Amino acid sequence: AQSVAQPEDQVNVAEGNPLTVKCTYSVSGNPYLFWYVQYPNRGLQFLLKYITGDNLVKGSYGFEAEFNKSQTSFHLKKPSALVSDSALYFCAVREGGGATNKLIFGTGTLLAVQP
């Protein structure tokens, strides 16, 4: 079965500093990986995905993620954090084939950006 792990419950960073939110995965076959963000009292919003191709994936709101096959990681990054980036971030992996397109989510990482 596919799975993802987010080893940090919370990441604290000062505004303007670079941020990294970690994710590692365990899959059989090719990994299809996603990052979502959840703001308070709102649903999940898609940030970016890795399907194939370049290991550096660019997404919404200035976020990017680096796929590393040897380390089975898919860390989310941003060069300069904003206070408005403070939210709950989820890494996810697609499971299933054909019509089945189930996402398996990690436990989430709370990002707190201090002014």
Added chain:
Amino acid sequence: EAGVAQSPRYKIIEKRQSVAFWCNPISGHATLYWYQQILGQGPKLLIQFQNNGVVDDSQLPKDRFSAERLKGVDSTLKIQPAKLEDSAVYLCASRPTGTSVYNEQFFGPGTRLTVL
């Protein structure tokens, strides 16, 4: 483009009572999902529909949970009777028709259920 709509946004009930949630996906999206998100955890898939047919309901507690998607558009998720451990946010998501299965899902704002 209007997003995924869900109602109600909040619901408080007592254990053993029944509750129903409603979801209206983005227009034209054939695939619809219901997820359960317990506090401190990531969302977990309960059921997936393709049009009005069930694709995956392997993690749906069928003794108390049921879902339907009549006419392949709106969907309802019901819990009867509710237990304390059902307290969670119930998220509905949809995915575009006729596109890659690797495309992202679009999520609604969720319904926060509290069972007392």
